[in-house]
Amino acid sequence: MTTAEMILSYAVWLALVVLCVSFLLTVWRVIRGPTLPDRVVALDMLTGIVIGFIALIAIRTGFTLYIDIAISLGLVGFLATVAFARFILSRGGRETPRPDMMKTFTASVPEPRRKSAARRTPGTGPAVRRKAKK
Structure with missing residues (x-):
């Protein structure tokens, strides 16, 4: 066994x-x-991980047909991901997250600052300015 074969063997096992x-x-x-x-x-x-396994098997055995199988699996996997994404979009995001997740997300978000009603002058808001421009 040459040095190159030994390095390839160790690399495949590590992978x-x-x-x-x-x-x-x-x-x-x-x-x-x-x-x-x-x-x-x-x-x-x-x-993607299964494609990696198939590629490693192709390297170890030297049988190149496995590469064609990996390419086919990649195409089918892509189509499945697109189908799942369309399914999620059709649901409209109705899934509710778990309460412990919400606690994690909301703990780091500061409370928005509110403008006091006394500082606002009636008739000067953005909607009034838009009407005045027309």
Whole structure:
């Protein structure tokens, strides 16, 4: 075994380990994901990870037909992501986030400043100025 083959072998094994860890974390996001768009993005990521697995198998075995399979999976995965996105848009964003998520988002947002009623003069608002220009 030459040095180049040995380096390639170690690189493939390292890539397999990294892809396995990313696969597990992405499956966790699909299961746990707080909202539907999170799950759709995770499913799209799973498609990319599986394409990576197929490419590594093609490198290890030297069988180039696997590359065609990976390209086909990429096309099907893209179409599935577009279909999921259209489904989410048709729902109109009716999904409500979990209460603990809302607490996280609203804790860092400061309360908007309100203008006091005494400082505003009647008849000088933007709507009145627009009417005056016409």
